[in-house]
Amino acid sequence: MTVDDLTHDRAPASRPGNTMTTPMLSIKNLQKIYPVADGEIEAVRDITLEIAEGELICIVGPSGAGKTTLLKCIAGLLSPTSGSIELAGIPVTGPPKPMAVVFQEYGRSLFPWMTVRANVELPLKNARVPKSERDKLVDNALEAVELEHVPTSYPWQLSGGMQQRVAIARAVAYRPKVLLMDEPFAAVDAQTRADLEDLVRNIWHKLGVTILFITHDIDESVYLAQRVIMLSNSPTVVQDDLIIDLPDDRDQLETRSSTRFAELRTHVYEQIQLAKASKPTGAVSVQKAARR
Numbered sequence: 001m002t003v004d005d006l007t008h009d010r011a012p013a014s015r016p017g018n019t020m021t022t023p024m025l026s027i028k029n030l031q032k033i034y035p036v037a038d039g040e041i042e043a044v045r046d047i048t049l050e051i052a053e054g055e056l057i058c059i060v061g062p063s064g065a066g067k068t069t070l071l072k073c074i075a076g077l078l079s080p081t082s083g084s085i086e087l088a089g090i091p092v093t094g095p096p097k098p099m100a101v102v103f104q105e106y107g108r109s110l111f112p113w114m115t116v117r118a119n120v121e122l123p124l125k126n127a128r129v130p131k132s133e134r135d136k137l138v139d140n141a142l143e144a145v146e147l148e149h150v151p152t153s154y155p156w157q158l159s160g161g162m163q164q165r166v167a168i169a170r171a172v173a174y175r176p177k178v179l180l181m182d183e184p185f186a187a188v189d190a191q192t193r194a195d196l197e198d199l200v201r202n203i204w205h206k207l208g209v210t211i212l213f214i215t216h217d218i219d220e221s222v223y224l225a226q227r228v229i230m231l232s233n234s235p236t237v238v239q240d241d242l243i244i245d246l247p248d249d250r251d252q253l254e255t256r257s258s259t260r261f262a263e264l265r266t267h268v269y270e271q272i273q274l275a276k277a278s279k280p281t282g283a284v285s286v287q288k289a290a291r292r
């Protein structure tokens, strides 16, 4: 069996405290070194992480910590220097079909000459999904992101938040097992961002998909996640792994003004400050070693 043979059954979202059997994602001793003109840059030093089926995890870390590098390795877009990544027990050696990625730059990831519907349908067409099934999947995806009223619009006719919803619809249309999101809401205004956060939690509840969400925003990570993974400065290791024991039913006003939310965000903030204060020794030392 290959990763592409995994079934796309709906799975119940796991809750903190669930015991893990075969993790949906297993990252073991991942290291990524980029070769550069005058040596090497060690972006990720040693990351070991297990993510259960149906979990919603946020990854936070200082700027340049190696978050995108980690995500690209998990997505099979970059080969790790050492270590391994498994999706449901099967090694990831290239982009696996049951994984979808949503990037920050929705403007560049959508085709402006295609309608909303055609953009969402494209990966299904490429995967030769039959027309009748395709239509149903596109309808469901547009409904999930509340864009069923604009199927014939073009991306450039929509607001930034709506365009990012199209990108999310395209990612969820073929029911991926894992959804990777790299700072997807960094370019939208605060109110739209709050709406999109609630949309992600809705989709997660509806589809039971495993979500790995990278963000710079500490409050966003606590609001969204069941678990927040804090990364150290580059070369990255896992600095802390925190269970978010907030009620599952979250509300932008109520949840964010609760005492527990404040305690959790303070913890994450302190860890990020610690991570920022620690010297990024690896990248420098590897470069120096290469010059010697």
Ligand SMILES: Nc1ncnc2c1ncn2[C@@H]1O[C@H](COP(=O)(O)OP(=O)(O)OP(=O)(O)O)[C@@H](O)[C@H]1O
Pocket (backbone or CB within 6 Å): 034, 035, 036, 041, 042, 043, 061, 062, 063, 064, 065, 066, 067, 068, 069, 070, 234, 283
């Ligand atoms: N293609 C590349 N070639 C060389 N070095 C790279 C490459 N991509 C990233 N790096 C370096 O690897 C380190 C980690 O970068 P990465 O983009 O993964 O961090 P990040 O945490 O996602 O950053 P940000 O928070 O700014 O988005 C940085 O020092 C960066 O300069």
